[in-house]
Amino acid sequence: MDNYKQLLLANKAWVLEKLQIRPDYFERHAQDQTPNYMWIGCADSRVPAEDITGTEPGELFVHRNVANLVVHTDFNVLSVLQYAVDVLEVKHIIVCGHYGCGGVKNAMTNRDFGLINKWLRNIKDVYRVYHRELEAIGNEQLRFDRLVELNVSEQVQNLAQTSIIQKAWKKRKGPTIHGWVYDLKTGYVKEHAEMNSQSALDPIYRFDFDGPRSITPPTT
Ligand code: CO
Numbered sequence: 001m002d003n004y005k006q007l008l009l010a011n012k013a014w015v016l017e018k019l020q021i022r023p024d025y026f027e028r029h030a031q032d033q034t035p036n037y038m039w040i041g042c043a044d045s046r047v048p049a050e051d052i053t054g055t056e057p058g059e060l061f062v063h064r065n066v067a068n069l070v071v072h073t074d075f076n077v078l079s080v081l082q083y084a085v086d087v088l089e090v091k092h093i094i095v096c097g098h099y100g101c102g103g104v105k106n107a108m109t110n111r112d113f114g115l116i117n118k119w120l121r122n123i124k125d126v127y128r129v130y131h132r133e134l135e136a137i138g139n140e141q142l143r144f145d146r147l148v149e150l151n152v153s154e155q156v157q158n159l160a161q162t163s164i165i166q167k168a169w170k171k172r173k174g175p176t177i178h179g180w181v182y183d184l185k186t187g188y189v190k191e192h193a194e195m196n197s198q199s200a201l202d203p204i205y206r207f208d209f210d211g212p213r214s215i216t217p218p219t220t
Contacts, residue, residue: 035061038084038093038175040077040155042068047098047182052189061088067103067151068095069122070158078164085168085175093159093175096189097152098182104148123147126154152179153193160195161205169197170209 018025038061039049049055049062063080070077084090097104106113107123127134130150137143156179159165168174179193 029058033058033061033088035059035084035088036091037061038081038088038090039063039096040065040068040070040093041096042066042098042101042103044098044101046184047096049096052096052182052187061090066116066119067101067107067123068097068155069119069151070095070155070162071119071122072158072162078162081159081162082164085164089172090175092178094178094180095152095155095159096180096182097148097155098184099145099148100184101148101151104151105144108144108147123151126151129154149181149192152181155179156193156195157202160199160201163207163209166201166207167209173197 015026022028035058037053037055037059039053041047041049041062041064043064043066049060049064050057053060061080061084063077065074065077070081072078081093084093103120104123106116107120108127113120127147130147134143134147134150137146156177159177165175165177174197176194176196178191180189181192182189
């Protein structure tokens, strides 16, 4: 589809289709949103969150970026996360990666891609942590697939390491965080990781919300 007007025509057809099923379809959605799920997915055009999960407008609160990363200094993902967790009080957060992810594949190379090098660097860091496991895999395709899976698991950890999630776990024992991988070739999703308020967290990343907040001054 190279004619963008096709999209506007499709929009009109979609509106009519929804109104036929339910005349108040749009009025109902315009009131408010109460999604139970937050989705963090890849920007890849072949991984449409709602289609994959059979969800309707109003059910998924979506954030997408290259290679579905949760970067602890990225105000974009953190803002979406805070709103989803504190205001919408979602029950589940799904990080969904996918095999054949261009972001992950490019991060495995030594090529210079310009600005996006800085984003892909986060995936290179995942590679470094698991380099022994990855380099023991002789087949390049299987190594690539494994890094896609490890990247998802790391993003689940990255979420758990935020004060946003830890505060919510303390307050309401939720949300549960899921790491999924979508297979472009079959359409199926596989579960790879899960963390909840009972999960073990590396102690260095654990916040003590009741302790003193001031930073200790250096002693000389
Ligand atoms: Co991707």
